[in-house]
Amino acid sequence: MRRILAIARKEFLHIIRDKRTLIAVLAMPLLQLFLFAYAVSFDVKDIPTAVLDQDHSVASRQYVNTLQQSNYFKITQNLGAMSQVDGVFSRSEDVAVVVLPPGFGDAITAGRPGPVQVLIDGAEPNSAQLGQAYATGLSRVYGFKVATDQADAKGVNLAGGGLSALTRVWYNPEGSSSAFLVPGLIVLLLTITTVQQTANTLVREKEQGTYEQLVVSPIKRIELMVGKVLPWAGIAALQVVVISGIGLVVFQVPFRGSVVLFALSSVLFVLCALGLGLVVSARASSIETANQLAMMISFLPAFMLSGFVFPLTSIPPVLQFVSYLFPARYFVVITRTIFLKGGGFDVLWPQIAALAVYAVVMLVLSSLLYRERA
Amino acid sequence: MTEAPHTGELALDIRGLTRRFREVTAVDDVTLTIPRGEVFGLVGPDGAGKSSLIRMLATVLAPTSGDALVFGRSVVKEAHAVKPRIGYMSQAFSLYGDLTVRENLDFFAELRGVPRREMAARAERLLEFSGLTEFQKRQAQFLSGGMKQKLALAATLISEPDMLFLDEPTTGVDPVSRREFWRIIAGLHRQGITVFVATPYMDEADRCNEIAFMAQGRIILRDTPTGMKKRVPGRVVEIAVSDYRAAMPVLKRLSYVRSIEVSGEMLRTLVDCEDDGACEGEMRALLSSSGLVVEHVRPTATDLEMAFATLIPSVDLPERDDRAAGPEVPE
Incomplete structure (x- = not known):
């Protein structure tokens, strides 16, 4: 225990005496937080839209109004003919074209579904997908409104027997991307700083020649690993608090779950990430190699294979399998569940157990891989 | 064991x-x-x-x-x-x-x-x-x-x-x-x-x-x-002379001079002869007749530098797998 504390104190001194490390662990995550949170936005607003109203009825004008009033579409022009649509897309004037064919108004009045065609420029798939979703949603809302109006007029109570399929988005009703991103960003930023820093630590001892002095000392390898990890765990804890705080205050991300559970799982995750860094450090031949390896196993999986940006269900099965090998995927589920859904240990225990096992395996593995004698 | x-x-x-x-x-x-x-x-x-x-x-x-x-x-x-x-x-x-x-x-x-x-x-x-x-x-x-x-x-x-x-x-x-x-x-x-x-x-x-x-x-x-110094065959004579570079080829002509080392501005020679001053006299005379100003020629203690310089070549470096002809390792 005394030796562990001696190592931890020494590591702490290294950290606070090195300005570059301090900047890397304290300022960089904040910068990255703001960059990511503002730059990586999936919110689609004011989609530039053209309208081709071939019906010229009261109903069609009402429909266009509904579109206009939502914040999602911005109607920039009215087209005269179908032949103009291609030009609109190829000149990138608009991303969506809403076509109201002749007979739209009649269909509505007759109580039949009004056919609306929404053409979307697929060059930017993300916006395309969302635009489509919004348009469908709006059409349904409009359709429901019309139906209600007609029912009212006819004195029928729809609430009793009428059919209506309603999609409701839970937990993040506005589909706000900061609510979606910030919990994931905590994972990403923690991974980058912690893995990177510990990946260097053992290699640096080797390059400085100080590892020989450690070897001559009666210290067990696991004591060395734990001692090296402790101060970083403290710094990572600080990062979690700061990043979450900014997420709650600046980005208005809700926090619905248990603070204790979040703290516990954060500690476990940080230990996993640090252990992963130590594994790299135990075997890397130089600081450069360690940095590159750390980048490969920290940033990439945390970004691509964690569900942070891309849903894990939509990646190829091989990569899905790979994603299980990195702690990020478990922690992304945990942060989102705690922040947005308020889920507790009863739902999160598999992920938390995975992190706990992972942390122990990494620390033990790193001390096994770290060869004392050259 | x-x-x-x-x-x-x-x-x-x-x-x-x-x-x-x-x-x-x-x-x-x-x-x-x-x-x-x-x-x-x-x-x-x-x-x-x-x-x-x-x-x-x-x-x-x-x-x-x-x-x-x-x-x-x-x-x-x-x-x-x-x-x-x-x-x-x-x-x-x-x-x-x-x-x-x-x-x-x-x-x-x-x-x-x-x-x-x-x-x-x-x-x-x-x-x-x-x-x-x-x-x-x-x-x-x-x-x-x-x-x-x-x-x-x-x-x-x-x-x-x-x-x-x-x-x-x-x-x-x-x-x-x-x-x-x-x-x-x-x-x-x-x-x-x-x-x-x-x-x-x-x-x-x-x-x-x-x-x-x-x-x-x-x-x-x-x-x-x-002990190392004692192993050195011969004794060391230190020579201070006006131009040590010119003196070296002159000294090399003497049969009993086994090696010459430059030490600062002086020469240290390993000689194989009696400790009666005869060799020193001859060296002094030879250097003077070669037009060099001789400051001193005197016997001096062997040091380790000299010991290793002369001993190491004489100790046969052993063949890698020839243990019988192994090195002399005195206990």
Whole structure:
């Protein structure tokens, strides 16, 4: 225990005496937080839209109004003919074209579904997908409104027997991307700083020649690993608090779950990430190699294979399998569940157990891989 | 493997220690015993395997084969029992540059389990002893080369080891600090600490109780400094002359001059002749007749430099696998 504390104190001194490390662990995550949170936005607003109203009825004008009033579409022009649509897309004037064919108004009045065609420029798939979703949603809302109006007029109570399929988005009703991103960003930023820093630590001892002095000392390898990890765990804890705080205050991300559970799982995750860094450090031949390896196993999986940006269900099965090998995927589920859904240990225990096992395996593995004698 | 009855008195019992790095055999079947309390010097050219040998003894490098007992405990199987009793100083500075002098000492004291109540007293004594007291708040990276080495030594001494392994501790250190450093080693010797030191400097080797010469991974010779010098065939004559470069070819003509070395502005010749001044007279006459102004020609003591220069070529470097024609290793 005394030796562990001696190592931890020494590591702490290294950290606070090195300005570059301090900047890397304290300022960089904040910068990255703001960059990511503002730059990586999936919110689609004011989609530039053209309208081709071939019906010229009261109903069609009402429909266009509904579109206009939502914040999602911005109607920039009215087209005269179908032949103009291609030009609109190829000149990138608009991303969506809403076509109201002749007979739209009649269909509505007759109580039949009004056919609306929404053409979307697929060059930017993300916006395309969302635009489509919004348009469908709006059409349904409009359709429901019309139906209600007609029912009212006819004195029928729809609430009793009428059919209506309603999609409701839970937990993040506005589909706000900061609510979606910030919990994931905590994972990403923690991974980058912690893995990177510990990946260097053992290699640096080797390059400085100080590892020989450690070897001559009666210290067990696991004591060395734990001692090296402790101060970083403290710094990572600080990062979690700061990043979450900014997420709650600046980005208005809700926090619905248990603070204790979040703290516990954060500690476990940080230990996993640090252990992963130590594994790299135990075997890397130089600081450069360690940095590159750390980048490969920290940033990439945390970004691509964690569900942070891309849903894990939509990646190829091989990569899905790979994603299980990195702690990020478990922690992304945990942060989102705690922040947005308020889920507790009863739902999160598999992920938390995975992190706990992972942390122990990494620390033990790193001390096994770290060869004392050259 | 049976232990010699007097193993308890040996600080070091090296048995066929070998280390290969891929194709290169850095340390080749070294067998050596060193009594307790000795200052033992290891000399030899760069690449002779001195560092590899020391690193194996200090449990930092794993031997390919063979073993070494430090105070009777195996560095291979009982490294945990060896570590608490040894201190090791590597060739390169091996402390933390961003930690202060005192923090470095305290760190190694904690790491090596120095009792808490003794820590401060020991650190202060070592600082005093190495003349670093007034620098204790300075970061180690801002110390001079000599002070760094003294700090490294102090850090190795904090756990009060019984055996010290020093790998070229004064390389790149100014002469004053070197002398200072050896004064400290002499003090440790008086306390009964066994010191095993590799050095490239012959004047340092001269201060050891015994020395071994290492080349190509093997111990070629082992003797006391005096013994080494006695082995030199012939005696040394020092010559101070107006132009030593011009004097060299002149002296080479004499049949009894075995070798000539330049030492500063003077020449040191190894001559094979009686100690009656006859040779000196002849050399003086020959140099004068060649138009050189002779300052002095006088017999002088053999030093280790001369000893190794003349002995090493005469000691046949052994064939790699020809043990029968092995080196002369006197006990």
